[in-house]
Amino acid sequence: MSSYREPHQVAGPQLMVGNVLLLKHAESVPQSALAFARLFEEAGAPAGVYANIFASIEQTERLIEDPRVRGVTLTGSERAGAAVAGRAGRSLKKSVMELGGSDPLIVLEDAPMESTLDNALFGRMFNTGQCCVGSKRIIVIGKERGEDFLDGFVQRIAALKAGDPADPATTLGPLASEKALDLLLDQIKLARKEGGKVAFGGGRIDRPGFYLEPTVLTGISENNPIHVQELFGPIASFYVVENENEAVSLANATPFGLGASVFTADVEHGRKVAAKIESGMVFINQPVWTAAQLPFGGIKNSGFGRELSELGFGEFVNEKLINVAPPGSPPWGPIK
Structure with a gap:
């Protein structure tokens, strides 16, 4: 999956469920992005589970369309969200958008x-x-x-x-x-x-x-x-x-x-x-804050989807049904 947001909100849950990440960071924080990647390396994470991407807008668009990328999440402006979600949607890929707020x-x-x-x-x-x-x-x-x-x-x-x-x-x-x-x-x-x-x-x-x-x-x-x-x-x-x-x-x-x-x-x-x-x-009786156990996300022009908590874990997981019937079962309906 590809991420355009704060890596700590996404990386932990998605690595736990078996996804790998590519991070396209904001242009203003390349050193922070590299430092985050070093933390994974120093912790002994396998090569390739987390990687920074230094890319132009055009290169990023091609990245979203690449069939190896199966999901996209972004933190940014409404304009950026519309562009990235639109590009992901045209490629039939799941996206999570965390955009502006005026709480x-x-x-x-x-x-x-x-x-x-x-x-x-x-x-x-x-x-x-x-x-x-x-x-x-x-x-x-x-x-x-x-x-x-x-x-x-x-x-x-x-x-x-x-x-x-x-x-x-x-x-x-x-x-x-x-x-x-x-x-x-x-x-x-x-x-x-x-x-x-x-x-x-x-x-x-x-x-x-x-x-x-x-x-x-x-x-x-x-x-x-x-x-x-x-x-x-x-x-x-x-x-x-x-x-x-x-x-x-x-x-x-x-x-x-x-x-x-x-x-x-x-x-x-x-x-x-x-x-x-x-x-x-x-x-x-508190201003809004975040924690690993609390789902994070908005509605309207603030975006869609959730991060953190069980809801965040499930955003980029494909759930599969395997239905088992004993030998000799009828082709339709519940088994007596």
């Missing part, structure tokens, strides 16, 4: 304020916001609660300190590239142009590296293009709604459907709210 974090009226704020900060700022399941849209029920939550959230992100990501004292790291920084700055500019407001941050930090101020956007209407875009960095869109139905409607008003979070003092009620959210994963 909502809903704060119900009874959610404890301080712990929910701490979780919202972690959910949005993990890996400097460069996380497909980051809590990108914070939705609070109630005007007064919304104002208090916004104040608390801004206080927390204002306390983050930019610095060397290898320094334990650093709480705000850089973005992965200048291209990523420029895209986020353009999105902030677009949000403001279309009526949105910057409650905090919004600019580049004056220091070496690709650092963006942690940013909170408010006043994002449904007509604002940012309403349906993914903000892949330290930017949170903040919304205040009047009731639970509005919160769920807003959570679902996105082309994405990867993860979501619901915070409440009533876990059983949280389950009912979670059931109404259109996403592949919903976490109650």
